[in-house]
Amino acid sequence: MKEKLLIALSQALKGYLTEPNATRLIQKTLRTLEQQLHARYLYIAQQNRKTSYLDITHAHGVPRTALNDFHKKIGSNTIGRIFFKDSFNIITKNSSPDDYEEMRIETDYAMCAAAHIGWEGRTYGFLACYFDREFEFDLATRNFFLAMAGACSAALEKEELLKLISELRQFDIDTGLYSHQYFINRLEREIHDTQFEPHTLALAILDMDNFKSIINLYGEEAAREVLKSSAETLKKHIRGCDVLGAHGIDEFILFMPDTDAIKAAAIINEFNASLDKKTFTDNAILTSFSCGITQLRDNEEDLEELIQRAQLALYNARKSANHTISVEL
Template identity: 30%
Template sequence: ETLNRSLDSPALTRTILTEAADLMGAAKAALLAIRGEVLVAEEVHNLSDEYRRLFCLPLSDSLSGTAVVEGRTVAVEDVDAEPLVDQVLVREGGYRSFLTAPLRSYKGTRGALSVYYDEPRRFSEDDRTLLRTFAVQAAIAIDNQRLMREKDEMALRDGLTGVYNRTYLELALDRLVKEARRRNGVASVLFLDVDDLKMVNDTHGHAAGDTLLTDLAAILASCSRESDVVARYGGDEFVILMPDTDAAGAQAVAAKIAAAVRRRNAEAQAAAPLSVSMGRHTAVGAEVSDLLRTADREMYAMKRARRSA
């Protein structure tokens, strides 16, 4: 029940370790994750950061790896009597005995859960079963949390292009406006529109139009920084929200996009070329709230000028 209440918390793994230690009467605990052919310590309880850094054990030749590979609880009642125990970890961890159970759920085995004791200890079959049962519940909780996060992420992504949707853009813009007002910060936005998308759909089919949208989204993502927000605003319109970016920085991004569009048209075998109109605006402080509206106006002014020409 405690684990289920923690599904929406970033501290789920710490909750798992605290609950496991309390349940098993252990002094310390660790959540172990599979990374290729080794196990690493993903989270620890009452163990040092150095222990977490040092923990890297092969799946094929370690007791913790045996728990994962064979799907059973492994018990070490005295670390001094077990030659496979890593003595460097024992010294850093300061424990004398431990239990390790696999983290298994309906999605497979993702690692292991270990609990550690400060003294040698005799483990009963009930001890092994109890930890194994708890580890299954913990693995299911971790998988469910990941599913919840993926679902939340999907709700904020455009289904066709994979970039963020308008809902997320508005949330990001609200955060940016508050931060810019607080720090009198600068921000820029690019507002982009795929030219003549309806004509492409009517002439070449909607698949060709979708290709233009997905190609542009990929170009925008590749030309942006990790801190920027690339979003499909609606239909044929896209936005790049760029915090802490002045006019020169925004112009540089716009130039990169224009060059990438030209390369795409020169190299692609698509049914229709990609043509993009672009509006750009930079604001400081409270004026950041007008970023989208101003960039939108500039983009449509650009489209009208091109049509007139």
């Protein structure tokens, strides 16, 4: 029995290092548990971080009605012990009525094995396995079950980490704004949406007029601080639906749905006017931005052409003087 379970465990763990999708890994684990332990059904319940209730997030063989009805609190019975005291529990008809009823979903059962799901010293839920008959859960079986619960925990932890990395990639480290690639992806989607629901869209590229001179006088760290503070100031002048990203070393790129180039120019003028009243760092540094603005043409789908017009407008603004806005339609 022990060798059979070890073989099943090693087969179930294949792909855990390379597969990023936790659901596929967990479903494989649940199927293995069903086959090796002859379980009736299995599920993983996790705490909803918004409501603190437990919901079934992964299941195998659980009736659909039971999935929808499952909505439990962390009390002082079996579930509470899994979260705060014992990482493993066996519940049978000989257990306390409260324990038995707490783990009951839709129909009676002969035995249920439950183990915590968690990582970094915290419990986020549990794995439950139900049986039609009661049998001895010997050491080998228990270790197998706990190893499978650990594998599920590892898969979920990895998925959480990958989500965090993905979220971090959305942002530019120096400015805290959206990264250029994330901005471009959002702009592509917005342009695509205009083909189905036509609306105006303004695109602006802003260039910090004195970034290099600040570096020469006060150092790169001071220049980065001024750039980041300027980004925070600009955020106060735009709406929640507007999308602001990093662009190059000392530039911002901004698109504004339902806004034309004239309105966008007025917003950038307000931004520059607010900068005129501010100083940055202990050195009381002043700054301003030149800006090139364009807007989406009727039925336009070419992202690169839209950006090129904004860059051309910025080029024309730079040729004039600092603090200049140029529009290219």
